[in-house]
Amino acid sequence: MRRFIETDIAVxxxxxxxxxxxxxxxxxxxxVTIIERDFELGGILQQCIHNGFGLTYFKEELTGPEYAQKFIDKVKASGIEILLDSMVIDLTPDKTITAMNPEMGLMKIKAKSVILxxxxRERTRGAINVPGTRPAGIYSAGTAQRLVNMEGYMPGKRVVILGSGDIGLIMARRMTLEGAKVLCVAEVLPYCSGLVRNFVQCLQDYNIPLHLSHTITDIRGTDRVKEVVISEVDEKWMPIPGSEKIFECDTVLFSVGLIPENEISLKAGILLDKTNGPMVNEYLETTVPGIFACGNVLQVHDLVDWVTKEAERAGENAYNYVSNLDRGGKLLKPIRTIPGENVGYIVPQRIDHLKEEKLVQFSFRPKSPDKDCIIEFISRGKIFDKRKSKHIIPSEMLNFQIKVNPEIVESDITIHIKKAPPKVTQEEK
Amino acid sequence: MEVQFKDAKQGDMKEIICVICPNSCKLQVFKDKKGEVQVEGYGCTRGIQYGEDEYTAPKRTLITTVKIDGGELPVLPVRSKVAIPKEKLFKAMEVANHVTAKAPIKMGDVVIPNLLGLGVEVIASRSMGKKE
Known part of the structure; x- marks a missing residue:
């Protein structure tokens, strides 16, 4: 069976x-047509049953499923075409999508614009080369989260968690509440990489030890995990001999980072940045005209509220694209954004249009934590805007709306995160 | 290096990290000479309330799943409508582990009407249809 769908915007x-x-x-x-591979809408929020979502966007504290439900109810009532259980297998630069589902089989969807x-997806044990055997009982933290929160299974009873990102911390609490013993969380960095509130509510509340500057150096067991060895690491992340601690356990959870899922983007010939997400302009448009990107496929976010805001911009820009709205001021050579001192990456990677002064949304992450910082926006060797930040940490994305003026900004914009000069007090003057 | 938890019981002043929002304000909570609880270091008024509560009677929202009969999934995410005393969380888990909801259910539907006699409702975090 073959089906052909025509739409303005495919999401x-x-x-x-x-x-x-x-x-x-x-x-x-x-x-609009939404194509979703799971049996329902909501994505990862459906397994994030903890609260803390929506404080910025809805001004109230919601659980993940509640946050999702608010949008699902609106989308379902709107008449937007929704294709569930549908896997996209190809996307071409002319915006033809090949997808399949059990009901309709293979289908083609021709769109005027596409929103990625x-x-x-999660990084796995393999991605960080942890030695040891390969018994049952090794999960990525997100897989364990789905098993416990959506499928009603307990992955194990005695647990060691590697990685103090938010998912790792939240799973430490969740497994504890469900009756497991979480022996420890090991973190290779010298600081907790998750939000402070999660450190407090997930570890401190349950007296779960956090071993900083530690990593797993051996996993033992044949059929099932039997033991895990964690070792202290030096500043180059090399294990320090003699620092080994052995934990008897049956389960290991890996919470070691997320990678944007861009196989489909690559098929359309879209260029990716070092974020592993598509390179986009100020309209969140990729290097293929009319294909936009938003959310974690573009850059991994820490707060869903920012995903929503970014996605709304992508939705609006895709609409403007299909209605042939003239953006004006198309630059012959785009203005590039360059990560400077203590900046890991910047979204957008370029500005394509600049006729008169306009606001551009910049998102970026620091490489390492710092306090009392000044964030400088520089073009042509001059600081054209600067912002202060009391404390910065790689796990918290920085978001700023900055006025970009064609008379000031040219060829490229560099962003630095610098230590603020110490304040001169009245007496010292 | 293992992170040491500050023993909150030592001394009158407690350092409490506010967890109401991701700003994570560091609060100093203490009793003044009159014996009244004082909060410093807050970023918004919700922090004052949180600091006082965390100092005198810490509370947490119960977040878990319950079994659901005939649902699209075998379990349903639920939460207590308001936070409950922290030390009652494991008792609350025991209650939730013996409750079965019935599909279809709507977000906000009451799953446990009076959790541990605290007068707190536990509600569904999502809607869930019947399994076809």
Whole structure:
């Protein structure tokens, strides 16, 4: 069976990014189609049953499923076309999508614009080369989260967790509440990489030890995990001999980072940045005109509220694209954004249009934590804007709306995060 | 290096990290000469309330799943409508582990009407249809 669908905007992924982008584009008047591979909408939020979502966007504290439900209800009532259980297998630069699902078989979807909202996936044990045997009982933290929170299974009873990112911390609490003994969380960095509130509520509350500057150096067991060895590491992350601690356990959870899921983007010939997400301009448009990206497929976010805001911009820009709105001021050579001192990456990677002064949303992450910082925006060797930040940490994304003026900004913009000079007090003067 | 938890019981002043929002304000909570609880270091008024509560009677929202009969999934995410005393969390888990909801259910539907006699409702965090 073959089916052909024509639509204005195809949204790949029905998680928080896809839902928000689709809703805005629909409200503006576009015909929108969401293609989602799971049996339902909501994406990863459906397994993030803890609270803390929505404080910025909804001004109330919600659980992940509640945050998702608000968008799902709106999208379902809107008449937006929703294809569930549907896997996208190809995307071409002319925006033809090949997808398949059990009901309709193989289908082609021809769109005028595409919004990439596929989210991200977890790094695994293999990605960080942890030695040892390969018994049962080794999970990525997100897989364990789905098993416990959506499928009703307990992955194990005695648990060691590697990685103090938010998912690792949240799973430490979740497994503890469900009756498991979480022996420790090991973190290779010298600081906790998750949000402070998660350190307090997930570890401190349950007296779960956090071993900083530690990593797993051996996993032992034949059928099932039997023991895990963790070792202290030096500043180059090399294990220090003699620092080994052995934990008897049956389960290891890996919470060691997320990677944007861009196989489909690559098929369309879209260029990726070192974020592993597509390189985008100030309209969140990739290097293929009319294909936009938002949410974790673009850059891994720490707060869903920012995913929603980013996705709404992508949705609006995709609508403007399909309605042939003239953006004006197309630059012959785009203005590049360059990560400077203590900046890991910047989204957008370029500014394509600049006729008169306009606001551009910049998101970026520091490479290492710092206090009392000044963030400088520099072009032509001059600081054209600066912002202060009391404390910065790689796990918390920085978001700023900055006025960009064609008379001041040219060829490239560099962003530095610098230590603020010490304040001169009245007496010292 | 292992992170040492500050023993909150030592001395009158407690350093409490506010967890109401991701700003993670560091609060100093103590009793003044009159014996009234004082909070310093807050970023918003919710921090004052949190600091006082955390000092005198810490509370947490119960977040877990319950079994659901005939649902699209075998378990349903639920939460207590308001936070409950921290030390009652494991008792609350025991209650939740013996509750079975019935599909279809709507977000906000009451799953446990009066958790541990605290007068707190436990509600569904999502809607869930019947399994076809």
């Amino acid at each position: 790949l992924g029905g998680g928080p990014a896809g839902l928000a982008a689709a809703m805005i584009a629909h409200e503006k008047g576009a015909k 909202a596929m989210g991200c």
